[in-house]
Amino acid sequence: MVDLTRRKVLLGGLAAVTATAASAALPSWANARTAVAAPAVHDPFQLGVASGDPLPDSVVLWTRLAPAPLNPDGFGGMPDATYAVDWEIANDAAFTSIVQSGQASAVRASAHSVHIEPTGLQPAREYFYRFKTGGYISPVGRTRTAPAAGAAVDQLKYCFTSCQHWEEGYYHAYKGVVADDPDLVLFLGDYIYEKKSGRAAQERNPRSLAFTEDVTTLAQYRARHAQHKTDADLQAAHAIAPWIVVFDDHEVMNNWNGTTSPATAARKAAGFQAFYENTPIRSTAKPNGSSIQLYRQFVWGNLARFHMLDTRQYRNAQVADPAGSAGPSCTDMRSxxxxxxxxTEEAWLLKQFESHPTTWDFLGQQVFFATRDGDGNKATCESPDSWQGYEASRNRIQQGWVDRKVANPVVLTGDVHRHWAADLRLDYFDHSDPVIGSELVTTSVTSNSDTATAPSATWYANNPHIKYCKGERGYVRVTTTPTQTRADFMTTSDTSVYDPAKVVIKNDRSYVVQAGRPGLQQV
Structure with missing residues (x-):
């Protein structure tokens, strides 16, 4: 067996140019079968590979054929034809022990994306996978299945992040994710930004968008996703571990909601379709027009359970926050x-809390959960685009895990472009109210790079449940064991400059939550 380290295979595969069928060095299987009359294309694996939604016996394998990813028609340079794509999953990176293989059709209606859902895999196992078509071989990806339900698990290491605006910087955070070698990666929304080019000068735009107008059509959403997927660091992070992905608003339109949305049904349908085509999620999430089933649950043995939420599609309309006013209506926000x-989703989540198969319950979701109170006055309100703007809904969820004796709830959050760490209470204005959980908030990969002002001492005095805030780019690295969850708030060097030799990833601060003892402790 060839002795190859995991990272060497993965990163080497990403860096290499795939060979053609004419190369004498290629094994026989490299001459992948293609559909009859499908025109030849050059290397179609420009967007890399990915895996996701791990179960004990299955994981999604993904790729999308796109020899010219930035073509404005959204088809990535692929002809109007169906292509046969062979896939393999193996025990080793050299593919000397192939576990399963098969063939799928990449069709134009799905932008030649491929979602493979092999079953019958072994739980808690590392696997390697690749695709082949037209004589080309994809990069190699590494994935893993979840442990069996109830199986004893000593440790889970995962990373989570969100908000990767292309124009606002380079994806240094993913260099850190790859170096951390996690079991799992969570992405909590804003995988793309639909906005047109030409952001404010102070936000710095080191990279340019291929399509510079607002994204509104399926072709435009496909091309915007494809441009993001061309980033080598993002491709490497997708290839290193399975991802669990949810969206927020910018995958469709800023601040849209599912009830009185400013986004039309056609625009939502286009955004959902492109999101599905470009992420490693299961066919159960395949959109039905302007509807998509995104909320779901994943269980990691007896250690951790992830409740992945959709806080966008079914929410009531956001309460208006008029400029120059005293703030949004507290009466409306607290209705x-x-x-x-x-x-329906709220009832589903509360139902999940009735069972306790794992030590830890993680709520993976998009917007700030705890209250942030600027003036210490309960009679004024703020942050209507957070759970604070849906206070009764938050109360039902928090009271739900208290009543159902959920021992170790931890909320995982994206959206706000800063690191935060907070304790959770039923009454945030009663500073003696017991702590019932914790919230870990990741900063962005690039969005609004390094422009935030730190909260003042007075602000922290009004919010003693909030322990930490940092306005730099990065991600959160989490290590969970049966006795504690540790969160390392990772930050990166300047994302407006791309010099791999100068990229610095550091741990800015760490907190732990002890099992059975709610509340953050700095370490």
Whole structure:
């Protein structure tokens, strides 16, 4: 067997140019079968490979054929034809022990994306996978299955992040993710930004968009996703571990919602379709027009359970926050009829809390969960685009895990472009109210790079449940064991400059939560 380290295979595969069928060095299987009359194309694996949604016996394998990813028609340079794509999954990176293989059709209606869902895999196992078509071989990806339900798990290491605006910087965070070699990666929304080019000068735009107008059509969403996928660091992070992905608003339109959305049904349908085509999610999430089933659950043995939420599609309309006013209406924000999840998803989540198969319950979701109170006055309100704008909905979820004796709830959050760490209470204005959980908030990969002002001492005094805030780019690295969850808030060097030799990734601060003892402790 060839002795190849995991990272050497993965990163070497990403850096290498795939060979053609004419190369004498290629094994026989490299001459992948193609559909009858499908025109030849040059290397179609420009967007890399990915895996996701791991189960004990299955994981999604993804690629998308796109020899010219930035073509404005959204088809990535692929002809109007169906292509046969062979896939393999193996026990080793050299593919000397192939476990399963098969063939899928990459069709134009799905932008030649491929989602493979092999079953019958072994739980808690590392696997390697690749694709082949037209004589080309994809980069090699590494993935893993979840442990069996109830299986004893000593440790889970995962990373989570969000908000990767292309124009606003380079994806240094993913260099750190790859170096951390996690079991799992969570992405909590804003994988792309639909906005047109020409952002404010102070936000710095080191990279240019191929399509500079607002994204509104399926072709444009496909091309915008493809441009993001051309980033080598993002490709490497996708190839290193399975991802669990949810969207927020910018995958469709800023601040859209599912009830009185400013986004049309056609625009939502286009955004959802492109999101599905470009992420390693299961066919159960394949959109039905302007609807997509995104919320779901993943269980990691007896250690951790991930409740992945959709806080965008079913929420009530966001309460207006008029400029220059005293703030949004507290009466509206605290109305018991309002929900950020909608009644069906909210009931689903509360139902999950009735069982306790794992030590830890993680809520992977998009927007700030704890209250942030600027003036210490309960009579004023702020942050209507967060759970604070749906206070009764948050109360039902928090009271739900208290009533159902969820021992170790931890909320994982994206969206706000800063690192935050907070304790959770039923009453955030009663500073003696017991702590019932914790929230870990990741900063962005690039969005709004390094422009945030740190909270003042007075602000922290009004918010003693909030322990930390950092306005730099990065991600959060989490290590979970049966006795504690540790969160390392990782930051990166200047994302406006791309010099691999000068990229610095550091741990800015760490907190732990002890099992059975709610509350953050700095370490």
């Amino acid at each position: 018991t009829s309002r929900s950020i999840l909608g009644s």
